[in-house]
Amino acid sequence: MADYYPLLARALDALPDRSADLRKAVYDRARGALIGQLRSIVPPLSEVDIDRERSALEAAIERLEVDYGEVAIAPAAPVPADDPMPEPLPPEPPAPVLPPADPVLPEPSVLPPAVAPVIPLPPRALKPPVAVEPIRDTDGTPPQPAPVDAPRNDAAVAIDPAARLDEESEAGTLPADAANGRQRPRIDVVAPRRSNARLLRNVFVGSVLAIVIGLIATAAYLLRDRPSDLQPVAGDSQGAPADGADTKFADRIGGEAAPVERPATAPAANSGPPALPTQPEVAVAQRAVLIEENRDNPSAAPAVTQGRAVWRLDVVNGEQGQPLETAVRATIDFPDAGLSLAMTMRRNLDATLPASHTIELAFTNTGPAGSARAVQDVGLIQAKDEENARGSPLSGLPVKVRENLFLIGLSSLRNDVERNTDLLLHKGWFDLALKFSAGPRAVITFEKGSSGIQVIQNAFNQWRR
Structure with a gap:
C-alpha cells in the first residue's frame, strides 16, 4: 500500500494559497485520479484492493488537514489591533486566539468543494495507480526517501507506483499489483554475441x-x-x-x-x-x-x-x-x-x-x-x-x-x-x-x-x- 502523504504535501506546498478550497480541490483530483487508474488496470483489481488504497489516501488527507489546516488559519490567529490596547487588560489577548483555533481542528473532515487547475493527470493505461501526476519532477533525479511513514508491507517494496506520481518521492505499491506481476518491465540491453561461425560464413x-x-x-x-x-x-x-x-x-x-x-x-x-x-x-x-x-x-x-x-x-x-x-x-x-x-x-x-x-x-x-x-x-x-x-x-x-x-x-x-x-x-x-x-x-x-x-x-x- 502506497503512502500518499508526501506526494499530497508536495502538491499543497506548490499552491500559492493553501486555503481550504484549494486543498479540497487537490484532494478531489487525487481521489479521482487514484480511483480512475485503479479501475483501468488490466486485469481489473478487486473492490477490496481499491477500498484499501482509497482508505490509505483518505488517511493521508486527514493527516494533511491536521498539519496544513493550522497553517492556513495561522495568519488569522493573532489580533494585531488588540496589541495597542493598554497593558492592564491582559485577559483579552487569549480570547481571540484560542477559541478560533479549537474549531479549526474538525475542519479536515469538512471538505468544501473547489476546483484547482494545477494538477493535470496524463493518462497511463497500464501503469499502477497515480494519485497526483502533475507535480512530477522532470529533472531525472532519483527518488528521495519520504520523511514520514514508510511502506506498510513487504510487497509494497517490489513496485514503486508512487515514484510514478513523483520521481523524487519514495513509496510502496499495491499488493495486488505485485501479486499480478504488473511491474514496469526492465529490459537489460545485452550486446549480441558474435560467433566465429557467422564470421566464417560471411567471409x-x-x-x-x-x-x-x-x-x-x-x-x-x-x-x-x-x-x-x-x-x-x-x-x-x-x-x-x-x-x-x-x-x-x-x-x-x-x-x-x-x-x-x-x-x-x-x-x-x-x-x-x-x-x-x-x-x-x-x-x-x-x-x-x-x-x-x-x-x-x-x-x-x-x-x-x-x-x-x-x-x-x-x-x-x-x-x-x-x-x-x-x-x-x-x-x-x-x-x-x-x-x-x-x-x-x-x-x-x-x-x-x-x-x-x-x-x-x-x-x-x-x-x-x-x-x-x-x-x-x-x-x-x-x-x-x-x-x-x-x-x-x-x-x-x-x-x-x-x-x-x-x-x-x-x-x-x-x-x-x-x-x-x-x-x-x-x-x-x-x-x-x-x-x-x-x-x-x-x-x-x-x-x-x-x-x-x-x-x-x-x-x-x-x-x-
Missing part, C-alpha cells in the same frame, strides 16, 4: 561473390575482344533462364561400338603469337559420348549419341596490355544431336579474380535436333581414369554468362591448384553435366587421348614459365 559468402563477379567481368571482356571464339561452329543459339545443375546420371552407358575416327586438319594459328611447341599437323579426333535423359519416358534407359573431341593448343588475346596467351581448346561435336561444345582453358592473369585458371564453355545448336538442346546450366568438370568410372570434380565455381555460354573459375587456393593440376594432367576422361532449357538432363563424356595429353602438358609447361 565465405564474400569470397564466392567476388569469384562470381570476377568471372562475369572476364566473360564480358572475352565477349568483347574475341567474339569469333564463342561460335566455333555455325548455328543459332536460343535463350533461356539459368539455374544450378550439379547432378549427373547414376547409371552410365558407354558406347557399344567404337566410333569412326575422322582425321581433321589442324587450324592455322593466329598471327602474332610466339612459336608454340611442336604439334602433329593432323589432330586426331578422340571419343565423345552424349548421354541424355529420355524425353518421352524419364524412367527409361538414357539415350546415347556418339561424337568426337578434337584437342589443340592455341593462342588467345591476353588482358589489356598483356601479350598473347597460350590456351587449350577442345571442340566436341555431336552432329546427330545438333550440339557442339567449344571449351577454352587459359591461365588467369587478372589479379582481381580469385581463380588460377578459367574454362570457357560455348555451346552451339544446329538443325532441328539442336533446337531442343539449348543448354540452361552446367556443373563442374569431373576428371576420371576410365569412361564408365565415377569422376572427381575440379575445385571451382561455374557461372552462367547467358544461355549456351558459361565460365568456370578454378580455385586459386594452393591445395586446390595442386589437385586440379593433377586431375587435368593425369586423368584420361572428363564428364560435364548439363541441363537443357527444355528440362531433360544430360552428360557429355569426352576422352583426352594422346592428343589431349600432349596439348594439356604443353600448355602447363608454357604457363609455368
